[in-house]
Amino acid sequence: MNRLSKNRAVAIALTALSTGFLATACQTTTTTPPSATSPAPASPVAATTPAGGEGGLKIGSLLPSTGDLASIGQLMVASVPMAVETANKCGGVNGKPVTLVLEDDQTNPATGTTAMTKLAEVDKVAGVVGSFASSVSSAAVDIAVRNKVMLVSPGSTSPVFTERAKKGEFQGFWARTAPPDTYQAAALANLAKEKGFKRVSTVVINNDYGVGFEKAFVEAFEKQGGTVVNKAKPTRYDPKATTLDTEAAAAFAGKPDAVVAVVYAETGSIFLKSAYQQGVSQGVTVMLTDGAYSPTFPEQVGKTADGKFILAGAVGTTPGADGKALADFTKLWKEKQNKDVPPYAPQTWDATALLMLAAQAAKSNTGEGIKSKIREVANAPGEEVSDVCKALELVRQGKDINYQGASGNVDIDENGDVVGSYDVWTVEPTGKLSVTGKVSPK
Numbered sequence: 493m494n495r496l497s498k499n500r501a502v503a504i505a506l507t508a509l510s511t512g513f514l515a516t517a518c519q520t521t522t523t524t525p526p527s528a529t530s531p532a533p534a535s536p537v538a539a540t541t542p543a544g545g546e547g548g549l550k551i552g553s554l555l556p557s558t559g560d561l562a563s564i565g566q567l568m569v570a571s572v573p574m575a576v577e578t579a580n581k582c583g584g585v586n587g588k589p590v591t592l593v594l595e596d597d598q599t600n601p602a603t604g605t606t607a608m609t610k611l612a613e614v615d616k617v618a619g620v621v622g623s624f625a626s627s628v629s630s631a632a633v634d635i636a637v638r639n640k641v642m643l644v645s646p647g648s649t650s651p652v653f654t655e656r657a658k659k660g661e662f663q664g665f666w667a668r669t670a671p672p673d674t675y676q677a678a679a680l681a682n683l684a685k686e687k688g689f690k691r692v693s694t695v696v697i698n699n700d701y702g703v704g705f706e707k708a709f710v711e712a713f714e715k716q717g718g719t720v721v722n723k724a725k726p727t728r729y730d731p732k733a734t735t736l737d738t739e740a741a742a743a744f745a746g747k748p749d750a751v752v753a754v755v756y757a758e759t760g761s762i763f764l765k766s767a768y769q770q771g772v773s774q775g776v777t778v779m780l781t782d783g784a785y786s787p788t789f790p791e792q793v794g795k796t797a798d799g800k801f802i803l804a805g806a807v808g809t810t811p812g813a814d815g816k817a818l819a820d821f822t823k824l825w826k827e828k829q830n831k832d833v834p835p836y837a838p839q840t841w842d843a844t845a846l847l848m849l850a851a852q853a854a855k856s857n858t859g860e861g862i863k864s865k866i867r868e869v870a871n872a873p874g875e876e877v878s879d880v881c882k883a884l885e886l887v888r889q890g891k892d893i894n895y896q897g898a899s900g901n902v903d904i905d906e907n908g909d910v911v912g913s914y915d916v917w918t919v920e921p922t923g924k925l926s927v928t929g930k931v932s933p934k
Contacts, residue, residue, distance in 0.1 A: 548588025549857040551576075551847050552595060552611040554622030554632060555840075559599025560731065560756040563786035565624050567834035568646065569594065572621050574828060575844035575880065582881035583888075585852045593617060597628045599756070604628035605635065612639035618859045619644065619847040621840060625756075626650035626701040627731070637665045642862040644847060646839035649673040649782070649811070650700040651708055657907035664863045667908035669839040669846070669899055670811050673701070677708035678933035679914040680752065680779065680809045685716050686931070687777070687807070689750045693721045695743035695763065696754040698728040701783065705754045721748050729763065731756070736763040737770065744772035752779045760784050761792035768794075768802045780808030785835045790923040801923040809931060812915035813838040813899045817878035821898035842897035845880050846870055846904075849895060852887045869895050870904045 553572045556565030573592060580589045593615045597604035604623055611617045612635055619642040623629045629648035633656075636643040645668040654672050656662060684692060694709065696702030706728075710720050727743040729736055740763055743751050751773075755763060760783070767773040786792075790803045813833070821841055825833050847862055849869040854861030868874075869883075874892035877883045886893050895902060900912050916929045 549585040549590045549848065549851050550593070550615065550617045551590065551844070552593045552615060552617040552620040552622075554595050554597050554604060554607055554611065554620050554628070556599040556624055556628075557596040559597075560758040561599040561624055561783070563757045563788045563792075564783075564835055565599070568624060568836045568840045570829060571646075571825075571837045571840035572844050574824065575841050575848070578824075578880050579845075579848050579884060582884060585848050585884070586855060586857055590848060595622075597623050597625070597632075599625050599628065601625075601627045601631040605631045608632035608635045612636065612641045617641060618851065618857055619862050621646060621843045621847065623648060624836070625699075626652065626704070627699040629653070630700050633662060633666055636859075637661070637663055639859070640863075641665065641859040642667075642847060642850070642866065644668065644843040644866075646670055646843045647782075647836045648701075649676060650704040652700045652704050654907045654909055657909075662908065665859065667846070667866060667904050669842045669897065669902055669910060670836065671910050671912040673705040674708045675911060675933040676781065676809055676811065676914060677705050678712040679931045680781065681709055681712035681716060681718070682933070683807065683809060683916060683931045684713060684718065684750060684752070684779065687750070689718065689777070691719050691721050691746075691748045692750045692752055692779070693727070693743050693746070693748045694752045694754070695727040695729065695739060697731055697756055697759060697783070699731055702728065702754045705781065709752060709754075721746055729759065731759060733759055733762070735766070737766050739763060740767040741770060741772060743767070744770075744776055748776060750777040750779050754781050754783065756783045757786045757789045757792060761789065761794075764793045764803065768796075773802075778803065778806040780806055782808075782810040782835065784808065785810040785917060785925065787834070787925060790919050790925070801919065801921065803919045804921045804923070806919045808917050809914045810835055810917060811839070811899070812913040812927075812930060814913050815842070815878070815898045815900045815902070816876070816896040817842075817898040820879065838898035842895075842899050842902050845883075845897065846895065846902065848880070849883055849887060849893070852884055853893075867904050869893055870902050872903070 555569050576590050576592050595607035624647040626648040629645050647670045651672050651674045696706045729739045790801045793803045850862040850866040853865035853869050872894045874894035876894045878896040915927045917927050
């Protein structure tokens with residue numbers, strides 16, 4: 493897969509965007525064309541003036557357009573400029589248009605570190621929407637805290653962030669609009685119980701997301717009387733692995749009722765394809781999570797010799813979206829993108845909206861200002877409001893608001909966490925992912 497240049501930035505003023513995210517600049521801009529070996533950016537990268545300066549509020553995006561999570565991340569990215577465009581059409585923030593800098597973290601902590609450093613120390617953003625991978629956010633959050641930049645992740649769900657927040661490591665410069673995996677792991681354990689599974693094994697990507705989820709799932713499943721057959725020797729794989737034959741054989745050994753696979757799409761497809769080719773997955777249900785909830789994932793895993801999808805019948809969980817703003821967001825998304833709302837797009841919209849609303853409430857285009865007001869605009873008390881423009885207007889009038897997002901009510905607690913709902917999904921024989929219901933973590 494081609495990768496974007498690490499330090500490429502395209503400077504475009506984001507005062508207006510058309511469908512397809514072609515920016516109309518209102519000032520002189522400079523553009524660095526992509527190299528011959530790199531694809532064009534998924535969407536425009538913007539901003540030239542410091543946050544808090546003449547250019548008004550400046551925020552950044554740190555999401556994966558390439559790498560292991562690209563199949564999900566590419567679709568998430570579009571929500572950020574959509575939210576910024578919406579705010580700018582109704583007066584912007586603190587009387588000026590919001591500008592945006594988009595960076596591709598390539599699902600790589602090292603690349604994410606470089607990109608976050610650029611956003612904080614070169615672009616001087618006040619807030620950042622990102623990242624998706626917990627491993628990238630783990631690297632980026634330290635840079636954010638050091639530079640007093642508010643980081644709001646729409647998808648980093650590792651329980652590690654809750655633990656670190658409780659220790660005071662983030663100083664309030666961290667929040668997320670997707671709930672931690674302590675909740676999703678419990679929801680997946682409940683789903684396993686509903687399916688009648690008593691003996692399961694686990695396989696996880698060896699990073700903050702995978703290991704944190706594994707720990708929470710094992711605890712929840714055992715509380716229900718279930719057995720994790722490989723608990724003593726868990727199967728964990730290297731995120732950079734290109735072959736996973738040994739791991740596939742180990743995870744499916746002993747014919748468990750199900751294999752709980754906490755994977756990313758690119759490497760997860762290698763694992764599941766290997767399990768099929770070795771003949772060890774027959775008769776064993778595969779249970780998946782949000783890291784593999786991509787429309788292209790079944791195709792990545794592949795088909796059997798007779799043309800059937802290998803992954804047909806697999807089930808999983810993913811944070812759902814049931815907020816009061818969801819209907820309007822869905823309408824806007826379909827108008828702009830001409831497709832259904834993808835996973836995590838609502839959470840990304842809400843993360844962007846909260847950064848802008850908090851800056852307006854603080855009357856400040858700084859990270860410290862955003863930090864001081866983000867819980868105030870997200871939580872009760874205050875007038876419940878789901879429309880971003882109406883919310884901005886109420887805040888300009890000095891009124892308290894309780895923003896109701898597209899993903900949920902986005903009530904942020906003292907650790908930066910929210911509690912969400914979980915969709916149950918399955919892979920149809922056609923390879924399509926279908927949501928079949930909901931499951932509670934309680």
